[in-house]
Amino acid sequence: MPELPEVETIRRDLQNLVVGLSVESVRVRRSDLLCQTPPEDLIEMLTGRCIEDVDRRGKNLILWFSGAATLIVRLHQTGQFYVVDAATDLPEHTHVIFELSAGYWLIFRCIRCLLASGYLELVAGGELWKSAILEPVGLDALSPQFTADKLRGFLQGRRRLVKTALLDQRRLAGLGNIYVCEGLHRAGISPELPCNELTHEQLLDLHAAITDVLSEAVQARGTTLRDGGYLDGIGEPGHFQEKLRVYEREALGCIRPGCGHAIKRIKQENRSTYYCPGCQAR
DNA sequence: AAAGTTGCCTGCAAGC
DNA sequence: TGCTTGCAGGCAACTT
Numbered sequence: 070m071p072e073l074p075e076v077e078t079i080r081r082d083l084q085n086l087v088v089g090l091s092v093e094s095v096r097v098r099r100s101d102l103l104c105q106t107p108p109e110d111l112i113e114m115l116t117g118r119c120i121e122d123v124d125r126r127g128k129n130l131i132l133w134f135s136g137a138a139t140l141i142v143r144l145h146q147t148g149q150f151y152v153v154d155a156a157t158d159l160p161e162h163t164h165v166i167f168e169l170s171a172g173y174w175l176i177f178r179c180i181r182c183l184l185a186s187g188y189l190e191l192v193a194g195g196e197l198w199k200s201a202i203l204e205p206v207g208l209d210a211l212s213p214q215f216t217a218d219k220l221r222g223f224l225q226g227r228r229r230l231v232k233t234a235l236l237d238q239r240r241l242a243g244l245g246n247i248y249v250c251e252g253l254h255r256a257g258i259s260p261e262l263p264c265n266e267l268t269h270e271q272l273l274d275l276h277a278a279i280t281d282v283l284s285e286a287v288q289a290r291g292t293t294l295r296d297g298g299y300l301d302g303i304g305e306p307g308h309f310q311e312k313l314r315v316y317e318r319e320a321l322g323c324i325r326p327g328c329g330h331a332i333k334r335i336k337q338e339n340r341s342t343y344y345c346p347g348c349q350a351r
Numbered sequence: 352a353a354a355g356t357t358g359c360c361t362g363c364a365a366g367c
Numbered sequence: 368t369g370c371t372t373g374c375a376g377g378c379a380a381c382t383t
């Protein structure tokens with residue numbers, strides 16, 4: 070389930086592997102996964118172009134091609150985007166294939182295609198503000214501009230629960246279920262606390278916790294859960310699952326020294342929240 | 352009244 | 368076989 074650290078890992082891998090290579094051909098097997106992009110446009114605009122840079126905003130990848138063509142890739146829940154050797158047997162659910170120079174293929178896979186509004190979007194002329202995928206995406210959580218003050222601005226005065234508010238990509242972009250749960254646990258804040266009841270201290274702690282957990286997860290190359298949904302830029306799993314403190318640890322003991330409470334799992338807005346009732350009491 | 356918020360439902364496929 | 372799970376868009380139903 071790629072969130073910011075997973076997408077950042079893929080970005081770095083692709084930066085190393087495919088920048089400087091050119092697109093020899095594009096195969097689109099499922100055009101319904103494209104967002105506002107006819108498949109023939111994708112093929113025509115990218116064939117022969119060189120990949121110049123790989124960028125990221127929130128959970129979205131941005132590939133810059135020569136001629137200012139830009140490809141936005143949103144992995145959503147089960148999307149994968151990685152490099153394989155040319156002419157290997159393509160895995161199931163491979164929906165778009167970019168055949169590159171130097172004997173590589175860059176493939177887009179998606180097991181559960183849940184997103185009716187599309188996963189890949191071509192934007193011509195580098196006019197990223199026209200992207201339907203990026204339009205609602207807020208401030209990137211790893212950006213230096215993300216300060217404790219900004220976090221306060223996002224959460225202040227809202228009655229919404231802090232857990233669900235942090236999942237909203239329109240304000241702060243990049244956090245998903247895993248890192249919101251982990252961040253709240255590190256900050257010792259109950260997921261059931263309404264935003265407008267956060268103290269100044271708690272906001273500072275939460276900002277530090279979010280920043281820390283994201284950068285540690287990038288160091289560990291992201292989280293691959295039991296479902297194996299996330300793979301990095303060469304199709305390998307990450308390692309941060311070994312360092313999770315609450316996520317998917319229901320009924321196990323809290324690892325904070327001296328705590329020992331059993332991790333609980335609750336439903337908030339129909340999504341699982343994991344937390345420690347000891348360190349995250351209301 | 353308009354703008355901002357919140358809650359409910361939907362879609363795919365995997366794994367019980 | 369049938370039920371549950373998960374992410375974000377779309378929209379309805381609120382609140383201010």
